Amino acid sequence: MLSWRGLIYRILENPPHVDITISKHLVANPLEEGFTETFLSEPQGQLRDYELTLPDGKRIHVREFENQYRAHWDIVSPSVDVLEHLRRDAPHWLITLCSLGASAITYLISRY
Numbered sequence: 001m002l003s004w005r006g007l008i009y010r011i012l013e014n015p016p017h018v019d020i021t022i023s024k025h026l027v028a029n030p031l032e033e034g035f036t037e038t039f040l041s042e043p044q045g046q047l048r049d050y051e052l053t054l055p056d057g058k059r060i061h062v063r064e065f066e067n068q069y070r071a072h073w074d075i076v077s078p079s080v081d082v083l084e085h086l087r088r089d090a091p092h093w094l095i096t097l098c099s100l101g102a103s104a105i106t107y108l109i110s111r112y
Contacts, residue, residue: 002022002027003027003028004034004035004052008052011072012058016075017072017089019063019070020070024069030062030069035050036052037049037050038050038061042090044063046063047065048063049062053079053080057076057077058073059080059085060073075088075089
């Protein structure tokens, strides 16, 4: 059986946000090797999401599907800095949040 610790090196060899696919039969559940379950993720049909924050602030993000895991690394873990994570790893969500905020402000101003 493969170890997540060993797979982390393989994941980090790729550019950020590039998934590798791992058969669930080849590796233990990420919770058994120090990952935590997270709910901060884009829905892509996954059953669950796991994360492991590395000492340098990067994050290993694992999505669990029926027969496989897909894993990549993020530049900044949201547990280290949420705004920086949004800026560097999920800018489309940052733009969406800013747009919603601007719309809410415009609406509030127009009411008075």
